[in-house]
Amino acid sequence: MAGRILVANDDSYLSKGLYLLYEAVRGLGEARIYSTLWPRSAVGHTVSFNKPLRMTLIKHMGYDVYVVDGSPVDALHLAVAAHGFQPDLVVSGVNVGENLSMQHILYSGTIAVAVEAALMGIPAAAFSADVHLWEEFEDPRLSRLVRAVASSIAGHLLERGLPEGVDLLSVNFPAPDNINGCVRLARAARRRWRPDFERRLDTRGRPYYWLQPIPLSPKPGTDVHAVVAEGCVSITPLMVDMNAHPSSGVEASLESLARRVEAAIGEAGV
Numbered sequence: 576m577a578g579r580i581l582v583a584n585d586d587s588y589l590s591k592g593l594y595l596l597y598e599a600v601r602g603l604g605e606a607r608i609y610s611t612l613w614p615r616s617a618v619g620h621t622v623s624f625n626k627p628l629r630m631t632l633i634k635h636m637g638y639d640v641y642v643v644d645g646s647p648v649d650a651l652h653l654a655v656a657a658h659g660f661q662p663d664l665v666v667s668g669v670n671v672g673e674n675l676s677m678q679h680i681l682y683s684g685t686i687a688v689a690v691e692a693a694l695m696g697i698p699a700a701a702f703s704a705d706v707h708l709w710e711e712f713e714d715p716r717l718s719r720l721v722r723a724v725a726s727s728i729a730g731h732l733l734e735r736g737l738p739e740g741v742d743l744l745s746v747n748f749p750a751p752d753n754i755n756g757c758v759r760l761a762r763a764a765r766r767r768w769r770p771d772f773e774r775r776l777d778t779r780g781r782p783y784y785w786l787q788p789i790p791l792s793p794k795p796g797t798d799v800h801a802v803v804a805e806g807c808v809s810i811t812p813l814m815v816d817m818n819a820h821p822s823s824g825v826e827a828s829l830e831s832l833a834r835r836v837e838a839a840i841g842e843a844g845v
Contacts, residue, residue, distance in 0.1 A: 629643070
């Protein structure tokens with residue numbers, strides 16, 4: 576099934592991962608690239624409410640790219656609302672750096688594009704790789720893997736959509752030296768790392784702090800374990816609904832809390 580596909584990322588239009596993903600899906604329909612002017616990693620779901628946005632069509636490495644001077648989510652909004660490009664599928668990535676665990680999912684601009692697409696009712700998938708440099712996408716082991724996986728997932732989503740209860744997919748690739756050719760359906764780990772800081776002094780003797788994440792041991796069945804420990808591609812189904820669905824006992828406790836707050840409001844004379 577041919578469809579309209581929007582390709583986006585958060586690493587800027589200069590990233591080789593963006594064009595690797597585009598090449599993987601371009602044969603499935605009308606594909607357009609919308610990217611950020613600068614790398615916007617770890618901006619999460621940032622939206623530009625307080626500044627005007629500029630969008631320019633450029634030619635880069637032979638590709639037509641709409642470059643936006645805002646966030647990844649801004650690029651999606653401009654594609655749909657300003658250009659009238661209504662995609663049947665949104666794919667984001669391939670991100671430089673894995674987006675494993677709920678920690679990275681919540682920070683990631685790459686995944687934020689897919690989340691925003693899901694809020695708009697558009698099937699979406701975010702792709703990330705356990706690499707540190709754009710040049711690593713040129714490794715044939717990784718590039719072949721990305722093309723095969725992204726093309727098959729995009730084709731499946733265009734043909735069948737997402738199953739009920741799933742709003743988007745987060746897909747992670749192992750590092751080239753760690754590829755084992757396996758695929759795991761895996762839940763997102765809760766945490767990927769714990770924070771630690773190195774204290775340093777600037778040239779004027781004033782202290783500053785440099786974040787140094789300490790990796791946590793991955794638990795079997797999680798996306799971190801699948802990619803880092805097993806060398807597999809992980810596919811993690813996600814839903815946007817963040818509402819808790821408590822059990823009857825927990826719901827009774829929360830109802831008690833609500834009544835306590837209500838009483839406090841009354842005592843305050845509100």
